[in-house]
Amino acid sequence: MLKLELRKEPSKLMLYATPFIALGLTILAGLLLFALMGKEPVRAITTIFFEPLTSLYSVSELMVKSTPLILIGIGLALGFRAGVWNIGAEGQFAIGAICGSAGALYFYQVESIWVLPLMCLAGAAGGMAWAAIPAFLKTRLNTNEILVSLMLVYVAVLLLGVLVHGPMRDPDGLNFPESRLFHDAAILPILIEGTRAHAGFIVALIIVALAWFVLDRHILGFQIKVAGQAPHAARFAGFSDKRIVWLCFMISGALAGLAGVFEAAGPVGQLVPALPVGYGFTAIIVAFLGRLHPVGVLLGGLLLALTYIGGESAQISMSLPSATTSVFQGMLLFFLLAADVFVNYRLKWTGRAAKTSAALRQAAE
Amino acid sequence: MSLMKHSKMKYSKPIVGALAALALAVGAASALAADKVKVGFVYVGPIGDHGWSYQHHEGLKALKAKFGDKIETTHVEKVSEGPDAERVIQQLAAKGHKIIFTTSFGYMNPTLKVAKRFPKVMFEHSTGFKRAKNVSTYNIRFYEGRYVAGIIAGKMTKSNTIGYIASFPIPEVVMGINAAYLGAKSVNPNVKFKVIWVSTWFDPGKEADAAKALTDQGADVLFQHTDSPAAMKLAEQKGKFAIGQASNMGAFGPKAQLTALVNNWGPYYIKRVQAVMDGTWKSGDTWGGIDSGMLKFAAWNKAIPADVVKLAEAARDQISSGKLHPFTGPMKKQDGTMFLKAGEKISDRALSGMNFYVEGLDGKLSK
Secondary structure, eight states: OEEEEEOSSOOHHHHHHHHHHHHHHHHHHHHHHHHHHTSOHHHHHHHHHTGGGSSHHHHHHHHHHHHHHHHHHHHHHHHHHTTOOOOOHHHHHHHHHHHHHHHHHHTTTOOOTTHHHHHHHHHHHHHHHHHHHHHHHHHHHOOOHHHHHHHHHHHHHHHHHHHHHTTTSOTTSTTOSOOOBOOGGGSOOBSSTTSOOBTHHHHHHHHHHHHHHHHHHSHHHHHHHHHHHOHHHHHHTTOOHHHHHHHHHHHHHHHHHHHHHHHIIIIIOBOOTTOOOSHHHHHHHHHHHTTTOHHHHHHHHHHHHHHHHHHHHHHHHHOOOTHHHHHHHHHHHHHHHHHTHHHHEEEEEOOHHHHHHHHHHHHHO | OTTOOOOOOOOOSOHHHHHHHHHHHHOSOOOOOOSSEEEEEEOSSOGGGSSHHHHHHHHHHHHHHHHGGGEEEEEEOSOOSSTHHHHHHHHHHHTTOSEEEEOSGGGHHHHHHHHHHOTTSEEEEESOOOOBTTEEEEEEOHHHHHHHHHHHHHHHOSSSEEEEEEOOOSHHHHHHHHHHHHHHHHHOTTOEEEEEEOSOSOOHHHHHHHHHHHHHTTOOEEEEOSSSTHHHHHHHHHTOEEEEEESOOTTTOTTTEEEEEEEOOHHHHHHHHHHHHHTOOOOOEEEEOGGGTSEEEOOOOTTSOHHHHHHHHHHHHHHHHTSOOSSBSSEEBTTSOEEEOTTOBOOHHHHTTOOSOBTTOOSOOOO
16 A cells, blocks of 8 residues: 655755656656557657757747746745745736836937836836735735636736727828837847847846845845745744735836736837736746756746647657647646656555554454 | 655756756657658647647548549647747757648747758748748738628628627737628618727637627627637527627527528648649749638528628629728828828738728727
8 A cells, every 4th residue: 555654854856856756757757648649659748848958049939938937937936935825926927028118109309228128127127017906905904815816917918909909000000909019218138149039038047146146145035035935934034924925025026027028028029918828826846846946947937838839849740739838838737747746745555464463462452 | 734744755867867868878769651642730729729730631531532642641739839939840840841831820930940940841820911031921811701791691690780899909809890880880870889809819718708798789690800719609509690700600500590600711721732732832922812712611601691691692602703892092091180181992911910990980999
């Protein structure tokens, strides 16, 4: 008989091993799935997980795709550490994109190096403002921040729709719902000639390093961790709950907003209604896959980006259905959550002999 | 989450470096034998939407049936019109596709960007208005079909209320509502249109909700400018009529479907791929109407009386021969200003930028 036994202390080894176990199980389940579908399983897996790494272009696209996931994932991970659940990063992303694009369109005629920094500031501020709503309601009225932040996603996306159908619409675009193409001054610098890899990826790497420093070395990081692990102790130590809630929402809102500007001013080059494609939600998987650790988030972001790009490759070269990507992402999260049991529990083999002797003892009593 | 501990892992090398090294090590992607003409398709919806993308896929099948081994086709479905589109189009171009059909409006700028990088690849963008040396545009004059369907709807409604499920207030959709209304009004001066905007092209749940709201408000014929058969199913359940959109939705509403406006992309795709094979492909703009065979009608519902069928067929044939244009003056906008003088036919340019309701339609058009 197999039995789950509570560990005395959570296993650190398992904590870091589970993402890899989950990835391994996902690949195994994927092999099985493709075999059942009658596709070549090994080729499908290599197409999804390795082919995107074999050309400079797809590596550059990996950077493009992972940038928003990493930025948002870092912000969410900080909050989740402190037990502050911002589920509405998608909305903060959209508002950030709107505010940043507003800068680009307002200064459409201006060719200055200040346009881009201004857009980034506007986007981050927009994301913060949107995140301030759940933070305010949480600290003032003790509302549930999960619901409030989540519901605001829909408001933000609709607002984006209204704006691109109206005031921010391209005046020469025959009423089609998109903004003008931004001027060069409002476009992020490209890292590799001929690709879309943009400076936002470097910013994401800097943010990872900063977040690592804050969590590891700074008093703020300590407060965040204590607030999440031992709220009573945190209060006892005089850390303000409200301050932590505000802090986490402001950081994650700013990063999500920044990610929004980067998408508009980076790979797309204009504001389009389909800009929010779910990074705010996928980043939740990224944060947990990365064990809420900045470096983990970086790796998780790259892995999830890989599944997106690999899924597309598989569609193109093997005509796998588009649902492949979502199935893989779902399996990854599923196996991760399942494997997480072993962080706190261990498997114990209770043999038949042990069981019978226990039964005998019970009978004797 | 209280058990999350802090990591002390150290990573000596930046991830990017490792990835780039791996990329170099494995080398460039494999080249393919270039005997067959490779044809690529990018779809916005799932093929199973039974609407817009489904019909493009039918066009792909027509290509295969026509050219067989001479071509190789690739399609990518559910490509969002945001940042992902450019990558998908780029990948298709990089993998040796000779001609690539990008089948949704939002792919316009990404198509142009990729086309610049691949001057030898031919691109065909559906429903857009920007062209380049290697980028053509193509579309169907759906409004012609909507006018004919409007005639049928105007005759078949008993409540004089026609429901219209609309997606986004872009010219394509606005001209569709206007054309359907003009058709209905031409045979039924008392007809009223109720329009619900669902802000999506494909969302069966929302479409069904809108259909229900419209029938609750008394509509007994439904139009839709969205892609799922949800409204058709609801009409069938409630014993109402509906006009199928993009594909023949008769299977979802055998009694409800009066007719369907069927997008028939096959002939165009065959013509363009043939041109690539012959080396005669040139950039251009195609806006095919009933006469081109790109717009078809599903079989008339048996419930439609013979005289109504006659009216509809007459309109269809007159539009096809060019005798009748749904937008012929005198015609006023909703606010009463004249936009077409008596006898004047609207220009394609004015039509493709249409952002107002014609006189007689209720409700405000969101701009």
